Amino acid sequence: MPRNTLTRDQIVRTAVELLDEEGMEGLNMRSLGKRLDSAATAVYWHVKNKDDLVLLAGDLVWHEIELPEPDAADWRRAAVSLAVDLNAMFERHPWLVQAFGSHLFYGRGKARYDDHCIALYEQAGFAPADADQVAAAVFTYVLGNALGTAAMGSLDRRLRRDGHDPQEFIAATMTKAAEVAQEFPRLRARLTQPAATDYAAAPAQTLERGLRALLAGLEAQLPPHPRQVHESAGAAHPGST
Template sequence: MPRDTLTRDQIVRAAIALLDEEGLEGLNMRALGKRLGSAATAVYWHVGSKDNLISLAGDRVWAELTLPDAAPGPDGWREAAEATAVGVHGMLARHPWLVQAFGAHLMFGPGKARHDDHILGLYEGAGFTPAEADQAAAAVLTFVLGNALGPAAAAALSRKLARDGADSQAQLAEGMARAREVASRYPRLRARLDAPDAATHGADYGSAPDHTFAFGLHALLDGLTAHLASKR
């Protein structure tokens, strides 16, 4: 596709699809140009650099979010804040490369700014001071990002194993067996490894128990709700 027939929007959409399939490590201008039927130089002309393209793609997926307003009533802000956090968690699950990008790329743009402004409005509308709203928003977002790290790492590992083949699969199995052997030396970890419902309790090395995200989010919002009540 010639340079003058490409658009930035086409490039960003194609980049998101490639990132979803291959992760950050799979994104390069040559592969993206091939997907678009264009030369890599034409892609560069529209987006400037790979780093800028990642920022554009990241902001585009932030724009996917539905941002609910607070319903009437004292708990309306909490329900909207919870729904927003669940939405961000789902967005990161659909695009796990974004978690990787946060560690190495500046993430900004109208999509993320729209989310940030909305969530601050929810907390300020509930009665938090602007400074408290900043802290609450940061605490919840950090919690959501932390819970997205495991699935993002698992997705990256799956891609690596698929690329490297049987040797990597064998190395992973050996590493998991060693991890279980070390954990079995400690009584509480051993009890969980040996339990009939071990998978439910996250006994696999590095995994979290079922419903961990919902449990933690409710606990965090309980704390914010209690803080707000103490001010009244």
């Protein structure tokens, strides 16, 4: 495809597809050009280099996140919904989790998400500086939760490139891990339970449960609502009007 028929949007969307399939290690201008049926040199007319392309691809996928309406009466439900959707985006694009270790992401897609998070927490009652910290805490929690999926995807691709069967390799590793766990009483007890599964498996609803606990702890730091202060004062002085 000649360079004058390529568009930056087409290049970035194709880069996302390539990253989803091959990860960060599989992205290069030659493979991208092949997918676009174009010379690699034609891509450089639209993007500076691979790092620039990763930033553009990263910002594009931020637009996939649904932004629930801020609700002061039930802000935690909206916050959990937003965080769960962020995690789902990371699961669809695990390369983005990897890229956070080597890239500083910015752009309209991420700014749209960040601004909405701050609005949600400010409406909940947090001061602007506190809202920034709450948004960062929730984001860090979700990013950490997504690391496992990203790592497994990267491991799977590396094993296949090296000629290994990923399922066999992981099963053998988990068997060794379970053998080590037998030396520790609480791990041993869990492995011998009738419902025991994979030694490394996380309990169901781990993400949502952790989010609710994190948000409940953050909510406890909110200053009392004026109405709550008034009701508390009335309870302390029953005769007051």
